[in-house]
Amino acid sequence: MIGGLGxxxxxxxxxxxxxxxxxxxxxxxxxxxxxxxxxxxxxxxDAELNEGDKDDKEKEQEKLDK
Structure with missing residues (x-):
């Protein structure tokens, strides 16, 4: 039964x-x-991969800023 449908x-x-x-x-x-x-x-x-790339780039930028 799918969603109440027989x-x-x-x-x-x-x-x-x-x-x-x-x-x-x-x-x-x-x-x-x-x-x-x-x-x-x-x-x-693709969106998930791009999101991960952005996070990595932000972390690298933070390291460079320190």
């Missing part, structure tokens, strides 16, 4: 999605969502 509810949601988008569009939608998640993870990882 199997019957998930099947109904899937059927509604199939009706709205059609079977031909589902792979395209899935691919787009996958690429979006991949880009989000990459951006998050």
């Amino acid at each position: 199997m019957p509810e998930l099947i109904i949601i899937l059927v509604i999605i199939l009706i709205i988008f059609g079977a031909g569009k589902l792979p395209e939608i899935g691919s787009g969502i996958g690429k979006g998640i991949k880009n989000f993870k990459k951006a998050t990882r």
